[in-house]
Amino acid sequence: MPLALPARTAHRHVDVDGVRIFYRESLPEIPDAPVLLLLHGFPSASHQYRRLIDVLGARYRLIAPDYPGFGHSDVPEPASTGGTFDYTFDGLADVMEGFVQRLGLDRFVMYVFDFGAPVGFRLALRHPEWIAGLIVQNGNAYEEGLSREAAEFISLRPHMEGAEKAVRDLLTLPSTRAQYEGGTRDPEMIAPDGWTLDQHFLDLPGRTRPQIDLAFDYISNVERYPEWQEWLREHAPPALIVWGRDDVFFPEPGAHAYLRDLPDAELHVFDTGHFALEDGLREIAPLIAAFLDGVAAGSHGA
Known part of the structure; x- marks a missing residue:
């Protein structure tokens, strides 16, 4: 069996409207390799894609940025405390839009996971011409894809008694670890590095308020679900849906719901x-x- 070597990966920064954005980019061994933009979730950052980049990055150009307030990117002071940056999903999408433009990307497959779905669908609505295909991994766009726990959390408002404490509780190590291990077949297969690094970033000075602001803004995503669903129906991008069925936030019905608007999508559900x-x-x-090979060859349509 030939030795499988990991891809070469560059670790870079780019300035987007005064915000220094960190990103990982694989250096594929073939010219004009298909581009996959990897949009991370909460409470993570681009490091969640390190192993995927190692495996696929020699063959495809994988690009994974950290949002403002996450990972190695800048943490501008929130507007809610007198700063200049709005930690809303519109605000994150604004920076990611500028990021894509700064890198000169004009056509790519987009991988959306968790927070990556509301960020990515905002990009898709603004620039449908960018999206060659869509990979959805536990990135919700349907109300039936919200668990009871998720719906209750999203219903929290800043003025409600105990609401901010509920958000702060989600930013603790036990909660972060539970997001990684919950629903998995064998917790021994989950490396502790992911939740440890996530918690390191969450605990840095100035990181809590951005997460609280984003938590209270999550309702804006649910309100926009009909727009995203209409976009899916209208543009019908080639789509691969891979889903962990025992996700405590976004359970399996959220995966199957995509087939209403993307009946030709490829769907795989896993016991994780x-x-x-x-x-x-x-x-x-x-x-x-x-999937990337099929999109590049045009065999997936669109």
């Missing part, structure tokens, strides 16, 4: 949780590779 790549990489990576 929210961070499906953590223990499902061996199964999911080949599906992504085949």
